[in-house]
Amino acid sequence: MPKLLHLQVACAENRVIGRNGRLPWRIPEDYRFFQEQTAGQIVVLGRVCFESWTRVQLDGRRPVVVTRNRALANTGVHVAGSLAAALAIADALPGEVHVCGGERIYAETLALERPMRLHLTLVHATVSGDTRFPEWRQLDWREVSRRESSDASYRYTFFTLNRP
Numbered sequence: 001m002p003k004l005l006h007l008q009v010a011c012a013e014n015r016v017i018g019r020n021g022r023l024p025w026r027i028p029e030d031y032r033f034f035q036e037q038t039a040g041q042i043v044v045l046g047r048v049c050f051e052s053w054t055r056v057q058l059d060g061r062r063p064v065v066v067t068r069n070r071a072l073a074n075t076g077v078h079v080a081g082s083l084a085a086a087l088a089i090a091d092a093l094p095g096e097v098h099v100c101g102g103e104r105i106y107a108e109t110l111a112l113e114r115p116m117r118l119h120l121t122l123v124h125a126t127v128s129g130d131t132r133f134p135e136w137r138q139l140d141w142r143e144v145s146r147r148e149s150s151d152a153s154y155r156y157t158f159f160t161l162n163r164p
């Protein structure tokens with residue numbers, strides 16, 4: 001039985017999520033939220049995200065890395081050659097499945113016909129970058145919650161959106 005998929009993303013109003021392999025902002029409240037949401041869970045992520053998140057395995061996270069590079073399996077993490085293979089591994093492990101990007105992983109996940117919950121931090125700014133979250137607004141979401149917040153640099157809203 002496939003599990004509910006949790007998608008974790010922070011994106012700007014123009015859908016930018018990354019720049020030069022890193023986040024295009026520093027928002028401590030969102031970073032803490034993301035760490036708490038994924039602690040102890042299975043995180044499905046692309047190879048670039050995995051390499052830039054050096055402490056992914058702290059707090060009991062179990063990464064399933066999507067890559068064509070099988071050698072990564074020698075580092076003790078689950079490795080899959082496609083999103084479908086990664087989700088098959090994740091579904092067989094105990095715990096929640098959190099899909100953490102990047103761009104192609106998000107696009108392929110949103111195209112799936114299975115229940116999902118989007119944990120979206122919408123950063124109310126137009127930001128320059130080279131990676132984007134796919135257009136999600138036209139999909140059939142039901143809003144579960146929203147909370148507005150801000151820091152000295154940004155205003156942002158934490159949304160929880162469900163798709164049956």
Ligand SMILES: NC(=O)c1ccc[n+]([C@@H]2O[C@H](COP(=O)([O-])OP(=O)(O)OC[C@H]3O[C@@H](n4cnc5c(N)ncnc54)[C@H](OP(=O)(O)O)[C@@H]3O)[C@@H](O)[C@H]2O)c1
Nearest residue numbers: 009010018019021022023046047048049067068101102103
């Ligand atoms: N704001 C946010 O919430 C958020 C979230 C995630 C990421 N980001 C940002 O996004 C950027 C990283 O994302 P990215 O899209 O550039 O890279 P990525 O998805 O992390 O990694 C890309 C690599 O993953 C593998 N891969 C991805 N999809 C695959 C597929 N369907 N089948 C097989 N292999 C696949 C390939 O690895 P190989 O080349 O090894 O085969 C590919 O080169 C960074 O700037 C990061 O900070 C932001």
